[in-house]
Amino acid sequence: MSKRKDVAKLAGVSEATVSRVFNNVDPLREETKRKVLEAAKQLNYQPNAIAQSFARGKSGNIGVIVPYLPKVRLLSTHYFSEILSGIGVKLAEHHYNLLLLFQSPNEPKDYVQLFHSQKVDACIILGSSDTPGEKEEIQRLHGLEHPYCLVNQTFSGEPFHSIDANHYEGSYEAVSLLLQKGFKRIGFLNGPPVFSNSYERLAGYQAALIQAGVTAKPEWIFQGNYSRTSGLQKAKEIGPLIGGEIDAIYAANDRMAIGLMQGLQEQGLIAGKDYALIGYDDSDVAKIVHPQLSSVHVPLFEMGQLAADTVLTMLKQGVTDTIHKRLPVTVIERTSI
Numbered sequence: 001m002s003k004r005k006d007v008a009k010l011a012g013v014s015e016a017t018v019s020r021v022f023n024n025v026d027p028l029r030e031e032t033k034r035k036v037l038e039a040a041k042q043l044n045y046q047p048n049a050i051a052q053s054f055a056r057g058k059s060g061n062i063g064v065i066v067p068y069l070p071k072v073r074l075l076s077t078h079y080f081s082e083i084l085s086g087i088g089v090k091l092a093e094h095h096y097n098l099l100l101l102f103q104s105p106n107e108p109k110d111y112v113q114l115f116h117s118q119k120v121d122a123c124i125i126l127g128s129s130d131t132p133g134e135k136e137e138i139q140r141l142h143g144l145e146h147p148y149c150l151v152n153q154t155f156s157g158e159p160f161h162s163i164d165a166n167h168y169e170g171s172y173e174a175v176s177l178l179l180q181k182g183f184k185r186i187g188f189l190n191g192p193p194v195f196s197n198s199y200e201r202l203a204g205y206q207a208a209l210i211q212a213g214v215t216a217k218p219e220w221i222f223q224g225n226y227s228r229t230s231g232l233q234k235a236k237e238i239g240p241l242i243g244g245e246i247d248a249i250y251a252a253n254d255r256m257a258i259g260l261m262q263g264l265q266e267q268g269l270i271a272g273k274d275y276a277l278i279g280y281d282d283s284d285v286a287k288i289v290h291p292q293l294s295s296v297h298v299p300l301f302e303m304g305q306l307a308a309d310t311v312l313t314m315l316k317q318g319v320t321d322t323i324h325k326r327l328p329v330t331v332i333e334r335t336s337i
Contacts, residue, residue, distance in 0.1 A: 059119060065125045066101070079253070138158075173208075186205075222234050234260055299329070
């Protein structure tokens with residue numbers, strides 16, 4: 001097994017330099033880093049994780065907090081798997097570990113304790129919601145200037161660090177496409193209002209209709225919970241309206257859209273023939289269902305990478321100004337329209 005001195009000898013540097021490269025504790029010339037990393041790869045050198053953590057004075061862990069929902073295979077969903085993959089890839093590049101932390105929706109929030117117990121050096125929060133307990137805990141986290149970042153959730157009027165997508169624009173463009181295709185009576189299947197993206201998608205939906213001179217009726221708007229099952233259940237309400245009250249549907253995520261599509265197929269109603277349907281997220285399943293689901297592509301992998309990059313930058317440079325970035329989305333047209 002190769003040792004640090006072997007890498008130093010092959011790269012033509014000191015052992016201390018090898019240590020600095022792998023612990024990322026001091027600025028180094030890119031040429032020096034390149035030589036050390038190439039030598040390590042050639043010798044198959046693996047730095048000791050405990051020694052790295054000691055040298056950094058840190059745990060070497062970035063906590064990623066995800067909601068725990070019984071009977072829901074959360075990590076198999078496109079949304080979470082893509083974001084987590086993006087986070088994992090970026091952290092691996094910087095020799096940090098991803099520490100996955102599940103939290104029950106009913107469990108009291110205590111993100112600050114993760115830092116006090118030295119379990120994590122920074123945290124990324126997925127699936128947060130605009131509820132009093134959640135908001136107060138993030139306010140505490142922010143006030144203590146711990147490195148953290150929210151993904152796909154913003155809190156109106158709060159200076160919280162977040163990485164998000166332009167959901168208003170994506171919703172507006174999706175509904176505008178349906179209007180351009182000649183559909184005027186467009187239903188909307190949204191998620192719970194505690195999520196900021198639900199509010200933003202609703203606002204985009206309403207704005208597109210107003211722009212086209214169409215009055216959105218309250219009976220056109222339905223609420224699910226972002227699960228396939230909720231889409232399947234809403235098919236019972238929406239099915240009788242197809243062809244009369246409603247001629248197209250826009251769903252706030254693909255899972256609900258696919259559940260809705262399946263439920264309507266059981267009633268003999270086919271997307272792309274009897275009604276138009278657009279989902280959101282552009283998951284892999286959207287491409288393999290029949291008919292293929294039109295959807296709004298969200299760069300979830302890139303959002304995960306950017307969230308990881310954000311907290312890593314905070315660790316290096318300290319927490320300064322509020323970081324809030326939104327990535328663009330794109331409507332992908334398929335045969336469900």
